[in-house]
Amino acid sequence: MNYLPLFFNLKSKNVLVIGAGLVAFNKITLLLRAGANIKIIAKNISKEVKCLLYEEKVMFIAKEFNKKYLKEIFLVISATGDTDLNNRIFQICNDLFLFVNIVDDQSKCSFIFPSIIDRSPIIMAISSGGTAPVLLRLLREKIESILPMKLGNIARISGKLRQFIKKRFTNTFERRRFWEKLFKSVFIDQIINGQIKKAINTFRKYSTNYIKSIGQIIIVGAGPGDSGLLTLRGLQVLQKADIVLYDYLVTSDILDLVRRDAQRICVGKRAGIKSISQDEINHLLVSLASKGKIVVRLKGGDPFIFGRGGEELEIAKKYGIDVQIVPGITSAIGVSAYSGIPLTHRKYTSGVIFITGHKCSNFSKNNWLLLSESIYTLAIYMGSVKAVEIANKLIFYGRLQSTPVALIGKGTTLDQKVIIGRLDEMNKIITLNIQPSLLIIGDVVNLHKKLKWFCSENTFDIVNYKSSIVNLL
Incomplete structure (x- = not known):
């Protein structure tokens, strides 16, 4: 392991940025999100950094670097493009045991900026140690695609409920088991869909009888065929399904995106060929969800455009099963x-x-x-x-x-x-x-x-x- 990943609390801590060009601006923007106090040394200041100065989000202290400006500084970032100056800054910071990052010179960095996936308060950081930045970007895109944007809401709400669970379950194993079951339930989707009251009710049910799982039916539109046209939400749902009931129109490329250990059942209907009826599909959906399973009904195109999604939604509502719809691009x-x-x-x-x-x-x-x-x-x-x-x-x-x-x-x-x-x-x-x-x-x-x-x-x-x-x- 070339680098030890650490998460610094920079709130109200002083960070010195030397340079005020576009590269420096990008670093400053990230540091501001972390709540740092930014002090700037620069001869020339870009219009982007000037805006931050005008808004009093950062502080300008000098045009020329001097060792005296390192007093009470927690981190140092140099983005000057001046090799001699950067070498000097790096040596001084090392002597003072200060964390320093010389932009675009990995050999003179005691820390590096990872690629960040921000779902605050959940933060993920990945790095290739500077060896494969393009590969790192592709990995980040994949991770971004499967993490709901409202993941932070789930963490915040769960954090407020932790004390209650600590009192409810004194055993560490029981607490862990409770949270695992809750996060695999409809609790997650209810928060994502803004149904906070329902999510709290689900929490109460699980905390009262946490062994029993609550089932769910999710009707997903797979789009017209190309797996690239599956929606981001559709991909996220396929990754958490226990059972997927799919049609003949769903392509193999899309089925490959289903969670590996999920059960797959083909319930497709074709003209002129004897196949499973809609009533049988409805019964199967209800039966499986009633056993506490997350059941995904995967349909070609969009569920509500000649997809009989409305009928399946009605049957879920009739039996009081939690249900949601993920639209697809209609054929x-x-x-x-x-x-x-x-x-x-x-x-x-x-x-x-x-x-x-x-x-x-x-x-x-x-x-x-x-x-x-x-x-x-x-x-x-x-x-x-x-x-x-x-x-x-x-x-x-x-x-x-x-x-x-x-x-x-x-x-x-x-x-x-x-x-x-x-x-x-x-x-x-x-x-x-x-x-x-x-x-x-x-x-x-x-x-x-x-x-x-x-x-x-x-x-x-x-x-x-x-x-x-x-x-x-």
Whole structure:
């Protein structure tokens, strides 16, 4: 271990910063967050540091460094760029046993600044000892992504409850067991979601009967396919799940983000294939959560856009189970963006309508008249099964036969395929269908050729129908 990580309490302690450029400003900003008294020595002062001086957040003491200014100083930071001066400062500080950091010269640092993840009062510091700063930045990004921004609130509230638990459980092991169970419960999510009263009630239940766990159902939208489109909150939830009930539309890349020891149960439904019913899924959710498990219902796209998330939320509420929703990027938005097809564009459309294809047989005449208006883009989920029927109805009720159509299969993934054609060519288009798919109808489809940016080699024009089939095979 090249460095021993330490956390200094700098509140009201004097820190001397020599130099007042942008690099020095960045160090000063960090030190101010820690409550230090900053004293500055510098010939030239940047506008950023001048603002701090004007606001009386720092103190200017001299233009030239002198040993006498080290009296009553706790830390010293030199960011001058003057090698001779830096060497002198380092030697003097060493002789006086003062902690010193010469910026950009690790050999002359008795301490270094780590990469900090701040969730005050929880602070995490990581360092590569100056050997791999880029790797360190990437590691920090990963850690940042899995730590909720409101983690500090959890620590503050828990800190206020510690004395109560010390009196409730005199045994150290029992106290540790209590806190472990509480932090694995809904207590965390209730604080994150601002439900402080509920969190306190959960705390009381656990402190009264701390052995019994309280279950939870979390309905998560996995997005359209690309694991990079999973939300930050979705990733955090997957990392704490006990059991994940997932659909066929959830990609393997996203499933790889689930906590390793979590149980995974596929409850996906596919058209024309016998599979688990929604009632069975609802029963499974309730049954598992009632056993004290954190149950994640992982659904493709967004749970509330043709995802039956509302039904699953209702069943959780009916049985009094704590529940939360983590929205996802719905397929129409994600897939259209990855295809270079804007669903709205002021030159082509006044709006977009989301519909589900397998319910189109129940549409009324007025429904079809609205859908046939050329000012609307149609984004049709599960539209391939009844695509020809939809096309015929739209043409019958006034939509132009030449209306551009895009059928996009496996959208946002590296296997994405985009098939372009006309409304009156739908019977040909669907023969090239790749599941899962989204159907987009409207003039905005014409923008695909100009705006496409992702997997462009997998675009097929129905005009080249035969060659397209050969390419797909």
